[in-house]
Amino acid sequence: MHPFESESGFAKALLLLLLHCTAVITTDAFCARSNQMLLPSKTSLTQMKLYVDNSEGEEQPHSVWYNRYKEYQSDTLDDYDFVLNDSELIESDPALNLLSSEIGVKEYFTKQIDLSHEENIPFSVLAERTFDTIEDIFQHLQRIPYENGSAKITPEEELTRKTVVVLGSGWGAHALMKVANCNKLRIIVVSPSNHFVFTPMLASAATGTVEYRSMTEAVRSANGMIEEYIEGKAVGVDIGKKRVTVRLNSLLDQYGETEPPEIELEYDHLVVAVGCKVDVKGVPGATNSLRLKSCDDARKLRTAIGECFEYASRPDVSGADREEERTRRSTFLIVGGGPTGVELAGELYDLAEDITRPHKGSYPRLRNNIKVVLCHSGSALVPQFEQPLQEEALKSLRRKGVEVILNTRVTELKDGYAKLSTKKFDKETGEKGRVESELPIGLSVWCAGTAPVSFVSQLLDQLPDVARNADGRIKVDKWLRPQMNDPSLLGSVLVLGDAAACMEDDDFLPQTAQVAGQQGAYLARLLSRGYDLETTPPALPCTPLSPCDIFYDPVLTEWLKLRGLDVASKFSFLNLGLLAYLGGGEALSQVQVGEFPLFAYSGSVAFVLWRSVYLVKQVATKNRILVTFDWIKNSVFGRDMTRF
Numbered sequence: 354m355h356p357f358e359s360e361s362g363f364a365k366a367l368l369l370l371l372l373h374c375t376a377v378i379t380t381d382a383f384c385a386r387s388n389q390m391l392l393p394s395k396t397s398l399t400q401m402k403l404y405v406d407n408s409e410g411e412e413q414p415h416s417v418w419y420n421r422y423k424e425y426q427s428d429t430l431d432d433y434d435f436v437l438n439d440s441e442l443i444e445s446d447p448a449l450n451l452l453s454s455e456i457g458v459k460e461y462f463t464k465q466i467d468l469s470h471e472e473n474i475p476f477s478v479l480a481e482r483t484f485d486t487i488e489d490i491f492q493h494l495q496r497i498p499y500e501n502g503s504a505k506i507t508p509e510e511e512l513t514r515k516t517v518v519v520l521g522s523g524w525g526a527h528a529l530m531k532v533a534n535c536n537k538l539r540i541i542v543v544s545p546s547n548h549f550v551f552t553p554m555l556a557s558a559a560t561g562t563v564e565y566r567s568m569t570e571a572v573r574s575a576n577g578m579i580e581e582y583i584e585g586k587a588v589g590v591d592i593g594k595k596r597v598t599v600r601l602n603s604l605l606d607q608y609g610e611t612e613p614p615e616i617e618l619e620y621d622h623l624v625v626a627v628g629c630k631v632d633v634k635g636v637p638g639a640t641n642s643l644r645l646k647s648c649d650d651a652r653k654l655r656t657a658i659g660e661c662f663e664y665a666s667r668p669d670v671s672g673a674d675r676e677e678e679r680t681r682r683s684t685f686l687i688v689g690g691g692p693t694g695v696e697l698a699g700e701l702y703d704l705a706e707d708i709t710r711p712h713k714g715s716y717p718r719l720r721n722n723i724k725v726v727l728c729h730s731g732s733a734l735v736p737q738f739e740q741p742l743q744e745e746a747l748k749s750l751r752r753k754g755v756e757v758i759l760n761t762r763v764t765e766l767k768d769g770y771a772k773l774s775t776k777k778f779d780k781e782t783g784e785k786g787r788v789e790s791e792l793p794i795g796l797s798v799w800c801a802g803t804a805p806v807s808f809v810s811q812l813l814d815q816l817p818d819v820a821r822n823a824d825g826r827i828k829v830d831k832w833l834r835p836q837m838n839d840p841s842l843l844g845s846v847l848v849l850g851d852a853a854a855c856m857e858d859d860d861f862l863p864q865t866a867q868v869a870g871q872q873g874a875y876l877a878r879l880l881s882r883g884y885d886l887e888t889t890p891p892a893l894p895c896t897p898l899s900p901c902d903i904f905y906d907p908v909l910t911e912w913l914k915l916r917g918l919d920v921a922s923k924f925s926f927l928n929l930g931l932l933a934y935l936g937g938g939e940a941l942s943q944v945q946v947g948e949f950p951l952f953a954y955s956g957s958v959a960f961v962l963w964r965s966v967y968l969v970k971q972v973a974t975k976n977r978i979l980v981t982f983d984w985i986k987n988s989v990f991g992r993d994m995t996r997f
C-alpha cells in the first residue's frame with residue numbers, strides 16, 4: 354500500500370485543498386467573465402444581493418457574487434442590491450442561473466472571520482492528527498518490504514503478537530486495517546461482505562452514475578499483512594473466555610450446503626465494528642421496500658429502477674388513457690429526507706433527465722411520467738446542515754421537479770401505493786391534526802432510521818446494564834471501551850462506529866463515516882502502540898504503571914513521550930463538515946474544522962467540492978481512477994441501462 358493511502362494522509366488534505374482552491378478560483382473567474390458577458394463594462398466588481406420578484410410581488414433574496422450594475426439599482430434596497438423582476442430570466446440564462454445558486458460564494462467573501470474565536474479551532478487535535486500521520490507513514494513504509502516479499506514476520510513476533518479479531522469490513526474496520534501494525538498485531542477480520550464500500554456513493558451506484566466495483570475495496574487487498582479474512586458473521590460471544598462464534602457464509606449453494614459451519618475464534622481484543630441496520634419502525638409493508646445500506650442493496654435498487662422504466666413502457670400501458678398508470682409505474686417514493694434520501698432524490702433526477710433525453714435517451718417517452726417523491730417526517734430536509742442550506746436543499750429539489758412532502762409519515766406500504774399521514778395546523782383555529790392520503794407508486798426506498806444489528810444485542814447481554822444506551826447501541830468511554838462486569842476484562846472488547854454510543858461535549862457522536870473512520874484509525878494506533886487497555890487512562894508498556902512486553906519499542910516510546918502520550922489520549926472527533934448532492938450539478942457543502950465554521954456553499958461550487966472530496970476520500974488510487982472514468986463515461990455516453 355502506498356503511504357498516501359493512509360486514513361489521515363497529508364497528501365489527501367493537500368490534494369483536497371488544491372482542488373478546493375481551484376474550484377473557488379475557477380468560479381470567481383467564471384463569475385467575473387460572465388458579468389462581462391451579461392452586463393455593460395462600466396461596472397466595478399463588488400458583491401451584491403440579487404432579488405427576484407416572485408408572483409406575489411414579494412422580493413425574494415437571491416445572494417450572488419455579481420457586478421454592481423447601477424441602472425438596475427433600486428432606491429428601496431441596499432446600495433448593493435440588484436432587482437431582477439423576471440425570475441425566468443435567471444432560469445433561462447445558464448450563467449445567471451449558475452451565479453444565483455452560489456449562495457455560499459457571497460457568504461465566503463463577506464464573512465469576516467473573527468479570529469477572536471480562535472479557541473474554537475481545535476489546534477491541539479490538528480497537531481495530534483498531523484503527528485499521527487507522520488507515524489502512519491513510517492508504519493506504511495515498514496510494510497513495503499513485506500509486500501515485496503523481502504521481509505517476513507519473525508518467529509518471535511509470530512509467538513508474541515496479540516490476536517485482534519475485527520468484526521466488520523465497513524468504515525471503522527477498514528480504517529483500522531489500513532493503519533494497524535501487523536508486526537505486533539495478528540489481525541483476523543470477520544465480515545459477511547468481503548469488501549469495504551464507500552457508502553456515500555451508494556446512491557450514485559444505484560442510479561448508474563458510478564459502478565459498484567469502482568467504490569469498493571476487497572478486504573484481502575486492504576492490507577497485505579492481515580493474518581486472515583473469514584467470510585462470515587459473528588453470531589455469539591463469550592466475553593469471559595474471550596471467544597467469538599462465527600457462522601461462515603454459505604458459499605456452496607450448488608452443493609447443497611444448507612447449514613453453514615460455525616467456528617470459534619479466540620482473541621486478546623475483540624473490535625466490534627458491525628455498524629447498524631435500516632429500521633423500518635414497524636411500518637406495515639415497509640420490509641418489502643428497497644433500502645440503501647450495502648452494495649447488494651444498490652445493485653437490487655438499480656435493477657428495480659430499470660424494471661420500473663421497462664414496466665412503465667410496456668405496450669399494455671401505451672394508450673393516452675393509460676397515462677396515469679404509466680406515471681404510477683415510474684413514480685419513485687423515497688422515505689426519509691436526511692442526506693441519503695436527498696442524495697438519492699438528486700441522483701434519480703439526474704437519471705431521469707439522462708434517460709429521457711429526446712433522441713439520445715433510452716426512455717424519451719417517459720419524460721412526463723417519471724416522478725420522484727421525497728417524503729420526510731420533519732419540517733426541514735437534511736436537518737444536520739445549517740438552516741440556509743436546509744432551505745436551499747428544498748428549493749433546489751423542488752426547482753428540479755422533485756415532489757418534496759414535509760411533515761409526513763409513511764404509515765403503510767402496499768403493492769402499488771403508499772399511505773401517508775401529514776401533520777396539519779389550522780392557523781385560524783389553532784387546531785392541530787393529521788390528514789391521511791394515498792400515493793400511487795412504482796417503487797419505494799426506505800432511507801429513514803437505523804437500529805442495532807442482532808450481534809450488538811447479544812454482546813450487550815454479557816455487559817453490565819450501564820453499557821446499554823437507550824437506542825440499543827453500546828456505550829463506550831473515551832478510549833472506546835464498554836464497561837465490563839469483570840474489571841480485569843476492560844479493554845478486551847472495543848466498540849466503534851455506528852454500533853457505539855460515544856459521548857463528546859454532552860452529546861453522542863453522530864453515526865457517520867467520518868466518526869467511524871477516525872475511530873478505526875485511533876483504535877489501530879492505540880493497539881499498535883501497545884497501550885495497556887486494562888488501566889485508566891491506558892498507559893504505555895514499560896512505564897511505572899505498565900509492564901514491559903513485545904510492544905516496547907524504545908524509539909516509538911520516546912517519540913510518544915515527547916508528545917506527552919505516556920498515557921493514551923482520549924478519542925476526539927474532528928468534524929470537517931457535511932456534503933450532500935442535490936442533482937443537476939448542484940450540492941450542499943458545509944465546511945468546518947471542529948466547531949469552527951469555515952464556509953457554507955450550495956450550488957455548483959459546492960458540487961465541485963463534493964466531487965473533489967469524494968474523489969480524494971476514496972480508499973485507494975485504483976478507486977480514484979475508476980470513479981473518474983465512470984463520471985467521464987456517463988457524461989459522454991449517458992447511463993448504462995442494461996440489466997442482468
Ligand SMILES: Cc1cc2nc3c(=O)[nH]c(=O)nc-3n(C[C@H](O)[C@H](O)[C@H](O)COP(=O)(O)OP(=O)(O)OC[C@H]3O[C@@H](n4cnc5c(N)ncnc54)[C@H](O)[C@@H]3O)c2cc1C
Pocket residue numbers: 520521522523524525526543544545546552553554555556585586587588626627628629645646647692693806808849850851852864865866867868869932
Ligand atoms: C447510503 C449511505 C450514505 C451515507 N453517506 C454518508 C456520508 O456522506 N458521510 C458520512 O459521514 N456518513 C455517511 N453514511 C453513514 C456511514 O456510512 C456510516 O456511518 C458508516 O458506514 C459506519 O461505519 P461502521 O464501520 O460503523 O459500519 P459499516 O460501515 O456499516 O460496516 C459494518 C460492517 O459490519 C459487517 N457486519 C454486520 N454484522 C456483522 C456481524 N454480525 N459480524 C461481522 N460483521 C458484521 C457488515 O457487513 C459491514 O461490513 C452513509 C450511509 C449510507 C447507508
